[in-house]
Amino acid sequence: xxxxxxxxxxxxxxxxxxxxxxxxxxxxxxxxxxxxxxxxxxxxxxxxxxxxxxxxxxxxxxxxxxxxxxxxxxxxxxxxxxxxxxxxxxxxxxxxxxxxxxxxxxxxxxxxxxxxxxxxxxxxxxxxxxxxxxxxxxxxxxxxxxxxxxxxxxxxxxxxxxxxxxxxxxxxxxxxxxxxxxxxxxxxxxxxxxxxxxxxxxxxxxxxxxxxxxxxxxxxxxxxxxxxxxxxxxxxxxxxxxxxxxxxxxxxxxxxxxxxxxxxxxxxxxxxxxxxxxxxxxxxxxxxxxxxxxxxxxxxxxxxxxxxxxxxxxxxxxxxxxxxxxxxxxxxxxxxxxxxxxx
Amino acid sequence: xxxxxxxxxxxxxxxxxxxxxxxxxxxxxxxxxxxxxxxxxxxxxxxxxxxxxxxxxxxxxxxxxxxxxxxxxxxxxxxxxxxxxxxxxxxxxxxxxxxxxxxxxxxxxxxxxxxxxxxxxxxxxxxxxxxxxxxxxxxxxxxxxxxxxxxxxxxxxxxxxxxxxxxxxxxxxxxxxxxxxxxxxxxxxxxxxxxxxxxxxxxxxxxxxxxxxxxxxxxxxxxxxxxxxxxxxxxxxxxxxxxxxxxxxxxxxxxxxxxxxxxxxxxxxxxxxxxxxxxxxxxxxxxxxxxxxxxxxxxxxxxxxxxxxxxxxxxxxxxxxxxxxxxxxxxxxxxxxxx
Numbered sequence: 001x002x003x004x005x006x007x008x009x010x011x012x013x014x015x016x017x018x019x020x021x022x023x024x025x026x027x028x029x030x031x032x033x034x035x036x037x038x039x040x041x042x043x044x045x046x047x048x049x050x051x052x053x054x055x056x057x058x059x060x061x062x063x064x065x066x067x068x069x070x071x072x073x074x075x076x077x078x079x080x081x082x083x084x085x086x087x088x089x090x091x092x093x094x095x096x097x098x099x100x101x102x103x104x105x106x107x108x109x110x111x112x113x114x115x116x117x118x119x120x121x122x123x124x125x126x127x128x129x130x131x132x133x134x135x136x137x138x139x140x141x142x143x144x145x146x147x148x149x150x151x152x153x154x155x156x157x158x159x160x161x162x163x164x165x166x167x168x169x170x171x172x173x174x175x176x177x178x179x180x181x182x183x184x185x186x187x188x189x190x191x192x193x194x195x196x197x198x199x200x201x202x203x204x205x206x207x208x209x210x211x212x213x214x215x216x217x218x219x220x221x222x223x224x225x226x227x228x229x230x231x232x233x234x235x236x237x238x239x240x241x242x243x244x245x246x247x248x249x250x251x252x253x254x255x256x257x258x259x260x261x262x263x264x265x266x267x268x269x270x271x272x273x274x275x276x277x278x279x280x281x282x283x284x285x286x287x288x289x290x291x292x293x294x295x296x297x298x299x300x301x302x303x304x305x306x307x308x309x310x311x312x313x314x315x316x317x318x319x320x321x322x323x324x325x326x327x328x329x330x331x332x333x334x335x336x337x338x339x340x341x342x343x
Numbered sequence: 344x345x346x347x348x349x350x351x352x353x354x355x356x357x358x359x360x361x362x363x364x365x366x367x368x369x370x371x372x373x374x375x376x377x378x379x380x381x382x383x384x385x386x387x388x389x390x391x392x393x394x395x396x397x398x399x400x401x402x403x404x405x406x407x408x409x410x411x412x413x414x415x416x417x418x419x420x421x422x423x424x425x426x427x428x429x430x431x432x433x434x435x436x437x438x439x440x441x442x443x444x445x446x447x448x449x450x451x452x453x454x455x456x457x458x459x460x461x462x463x464x465x466x467x468x469x470x471x472x473x474x475x476x477x478x479x480x481x482x483x484x485x486x487x488x489x490x491x492x493x494x495x496x497x498x499x500x501x502x503x504x505x506x507x508x509x510x511x512x513x514x515x516x517x518x519x520x521x522x523x524x525x526x527x528x529x530x531x532x533x534x535x536x537x538x539x540x541x542x543x544x545x546x547x548x549x550x551x552x553x554x555x556x557x558x559x560x561x562x563x564x565x566x567x568x569x570x571x572x573x574x575x576x577x578x579x580x581x582x583x584x585x586x587x588x589x590x591x592x593x594x595x596x597x598x599x600x601x602x603x604x605x606x607x608x609x610x611x612x613x614x615x616x617x618x619x620x621x622x623x624x625x626x627x628x629x630x631x632x633x634x635x636x637x638x639x640x641x642x643x644x645x646x647x648x649x650x651x652x653x654x655x656x657x658x659x660x661x662x663x664x665x666x667x668x669x670x671x672x673x674x675x676x677x678x679x680x681x682x
Contacts, residue, residue, distance in 0.1 A: 042433045051432030055425045161510050161543070165446035172450055249421060253447035257511070260447065261421040304429035307379075307411035314416045 020276040020329060024291040027325065031295055035302035042305050050182055052297050057190035058083075058252065058261065060293040061245040063268040063275075064197055065238035067289045070272050071201075072231060073214045073281025074133060074140030076238045080265050081151030082125040083246030087256035088155050090118035090247065091164035098168045107168045114171075118243045125151055126239020130232035148265070155258035165255035175251020186248045193241060198286035210234065214281030267318075271296060274322050276329075295321065369461065369474070370637030371436055375408060380631050381430050382439040382624060383423060384414040385546075390599055391573050391620050392441070398624030410628045418546060420447035427451045437461035437631035439624075444511055445470045461634045465623055466514040468663045475640060477626055479618035479650065479668035481657070482514055486521025486571075488669060489595050489616050490530075493522075493569050496593035496613040500532030501566030504539055504558065506579070506596070508546035508572035515571040516541075522569050536565060544575050548602075551578025555594075559586060570596025576615055580606040600672050600680040607674045618650070618668040619680075626651045626666070640664075 035043045042048060062079040069076040093114045098107045125147065132143040177185045201207035213220045213230055221227050250256045275292035277284030296318065303314055371378060382399050384392035396412040403410040413430065415422035420443040428451055430438055438455055442448045445467045452472035455462050464473040468482065479485075493503065505522060507515035519541060526533050542558065544551035551574050558565055559582065570576040576596035580603070583592055589611050598615030606612035629646045644654040650668030657663040672680070 045432065045434070047432040047434070048429070051428045055428060058421070163444055163446040163511055165449070176450065252450060253420065253424065253444075254450045255444075255446040257420070257444065257447065259419075261419065263417045263419045263422060300425070301429050301432075304413060304426055305433060307381075307409070307413065 019332070021285065021288050021291065023328065023332075024275065024288055024295070024325070027321075028291050028295050028298065031298050031302070035298060035305070039302075039305045043302065046182065048301065050178075050184070052301050053187040054176075054184045054252070055301070056293050056297040057184075057186035058245045058248045059264045059267055059271075060190050060290070061193050061241050061248070062264060063271040063293055064193060064286060064289055065241035065245075066268045067272040067275065067277045067284050067286070068197065068210070068234050069140065069238050070269075070277045070279060071210050071214045071281060071284045072234050073217065074231070074234070075144060075269075076126075076129065076235060076242075077141065077144040077265055078125065078129055078148040078151055079238065079242040079245070079268060080261050081148040081155070082122055082239050082242035083249060084256065084258050084260055085125065085151040085155045085246075086118040086121040086243035087246035087250040087260075088159055088164055088258065089121045090114040091167055091250060091256040092158065093117055094167050094171065095164060100166065102168065104170050107170045111168065111171050111174070115247060118247050119240060122239040122241075122243025122246070123236050124239070125242070126236040127232060129239065130235030133235065134228040134231035152258055159256075159258055161258060163253075163255045163257040167250070167254055167256075172251045172254040175248065186251070189244065189248065193244065194286055194290050197237075197241075201286060206230075206233075211282055214278075214283070216282075267296070270318060270322055274325055369634050371461075371635040373436065375632075375635070378408055378437070378632075378635055379433075379435040380408060380410040380437040380439065380628055380635075381435045382410070382412045382441075382627055383426055383430070384412060384441050385423065385443045386418040387412075387414040387416060389418070389546075390602065394599070395441075395620040395624035398619075398621035398626075399628055401621070402625045402628040406632070408628075408632065412624070415443075418443055420444040424448060424451045427455065431455050431458060431460060435460065437463070437635055439463050439465070439627035439631055440467070440473075441465045442467045442470065444509075445513060446511075448472075461631050463627055463630050463634070465627055466512075468517070468657065468660075469513050473662065474634060475630060476663045477623065477630060477651075477654070478514070478657070478663060478665050479623055481665045482517035483521030483524065485616070485669055486518035486523075487525035489518060489569055489571070489597070490522035490525045492595035492614050492616060492671075493567050493593060494526065494530045494533060496595060497533065497567045499530050502534050502536055502562065502564045503567035503569060504536040504542060504565065505569045506542050506544050506551065506554065506571060506575045508544055508574070510541060510543055512546075512572075518571045519569065533567075536562060538562075544570075544572055544578060546572045546574055548574045548578045548581075551575045552581045555579040555582035556586065559583075559588060559592060565592065567593045567595075570594055570598075573597045573599055573602070573617075576612055577602045577606060580611045584609075584611050598672065600677045603672070604677050607672065607677050610674070614671050614673040617670050617672055619670065622648055622650060622668055630664075 065079055066076050097110045129144050129147045132138045133140045209225055209230055213227055217227055249260055271292045272289060275289035299317060303309055384395055399410050399412045413426060415426050423443050438460055449472050452462050456472055462473050464470045464476045468476050468478060470476055505519040507519055523535055542554050544554055568579050570579060576594050576598040579594040583589055597617055603612055603615045626646045626648055642656050645652050651666040654664040654666050657665055
């Protein structure tokens with residue numbers, strides 16, 4: 001995109017892309033109906049929805065983090081590394097400070113400190129990635145490839161690659177709390193994250209700055225934006241969200257390990273792109289990302305209902321869905337643009 | 344007063360969670376044709392677990408029961424937990440698991456047990472939330488057996504090290520420990536590489552190959568590697584062949600016949616050891632069925648399968664059942680397995 005087209009670029013892209021959320025919703029409904037039609041007795045069971053609500057928050061929150069960095073035209077490949085390092089630091093602290101079988105009133109303050117430590121670790125990891133990208137001007141994809149290796153490496157060194165298990169029971173009890181015996185706490189956290197980040201993008205001054213920076217960094221700087229500050233803050237948010245995801249994974253596994261969720265990175269990028277985040281920056285909505293997360297979870301849990309379909313096919317199906325959505329976007333938006341359809 | 348009450352409640356809470364959950368689960372009240380028995384492998388695409396699925400399908404065919412295999416697309420503890428979560432939600436009656444990382448599965452398997460689902464594991468002798476864990480053999484004995492093979496190839500002398508899939512994998516480490524203990528007792532001419540006594544191959548052929556190349560370059564005196572994961576021996580054998588070290592350094596370990604055929608035939612690998620994942624898959628389903636039927640599980644358990652006809656509890660354990668299902672694969676019999 002050339003610099004002088006920027007002024008008109010934002011509205012031209014924004015109008016057709018908004019339909020992306022509608023299309024994604026239709027796609028989600030279609031997948032949902034398909035699964036219901038194929039296995040009504042299993043898919044519609046409340047326990048199945050409970051199971052799904054417990055699975056997607058951990059990678060969903062990381063996907064939102066990645067999406068933010070992609071809106072700036074960047075990428076955060078370090079989300080999983082950050083999540084695991086944060087969880088390991090919390091786990092190490094808990095193992096050192098809470099004796100086995102300690103009463104809850106003794107464990108609880110330590111758990112709060114451990115959670116804070118993990119969140120600080122996430123912020124620090126994000127700040128470091130952001131520093132490399134904004135100040136050292138290393139391309140985001142390379143910088144975070146490096147920090148991902150670095151964070152995972154540190155996690156392996158401090159744990160010798162072993163899982164940090166036998167954490168205080170209270171921690172996983174809190175982490176696996178279910179409101180009304182049905183709504184898992186991680187799901188509530190996910191909703192809070194999605195709403196807060198969604199509002200931050202649409203209602204605060206941070207949002208337009210992010211989109212502007214992602215659409216054209218040079219123009220944003222000339223418009224008086226502090227690009228470096230915005231970038232560092234974005235990666236810090238991504239790191240912070242990753243550490244929340246790490247804490248959720250730690251509660252679910254009742255342990256922390258350097259390589260948990262290693263396959264989540266690609267999955268999160270896939271979600272972001274599926275959700276309509278422009279990999280070149282400048283566009284993306286949390287609503288779209290959230291629907292994309294739901295589509296993938298319904299597909300994944302749906303696939304687990306079929307005894308004879310190997311999970312071998314999961315990647316094929318996900319890849320297929322992604323390409324279908326991208327092609328539909330291209331065809332529909334292309335036609336709209338040719339017809340001069342502008343609001 | 345109030346504080347005492349809190350303490351009491353806390354104690355009760357801890358007790359409630361710490362109490363083994365195995366007491367009442369087991370016998371199913373449903374007719375056997377409605378049973379769903381799911382086997383969750385570490386990953387669906389690995390040849391080892393593809394072979395295991397053959398056993399599961401065989402079992403389903405032999406008994407007419409609904410037994411199937413359902414695993415994550417990649418070897419990732421978080422993904423494996425998700426598959427199990429979904430299976431619980433879908434109301435399966437029995438879950439047989441080969442855990443990627445036993446610690447990470449404790450909560451989700453605990454939940455399955457709480458819901459009355461039969462849980463049996465394989466290659467996870469320290470798993471807490473399982474009713475029974477099947478091991479094809481006594482791990483220390485199998486390790487000693489791999490060591491015998493390595494010692495034979497090395498002429499009972501020289502420097503060696505051990506390779507495991509992950510340092511967190513319980514079985515691999517028990518085999519390696521058993522092998523090392525056996526070497527210390529039986530082969531005084533051999534020494535364990537003190538600087539790196541245990542290396543990781545990440546259950547990955549490529550990584551095993553890379554690690555072996557590194558080791559042979561770094562330690563020119565290294566004469567042997569005792570492999571444990573099924574990817575170790577073929578990976579190391581490839582390194583030996585490429586570096587022209589055939590006949591100078593040796594490897595032994597678990598291996599699938601087809602993956603090792605060329606190395607066994609050209610002598611890079613003297614013998615691979617194995618238990619048949621097909622039999623393990625079959626045995627897991629068979630054990631789960633016995634529990635669902637409410638049959639007693641006692642020492643001398645017969646799962647009606649070669650190597651699993653008379654299973655014994657590991658010393659001091661009421662959960663870990665040991666068979667005698669190991670086999671040796673060498674250049675003479677490598678073609679006879681069909682996998």
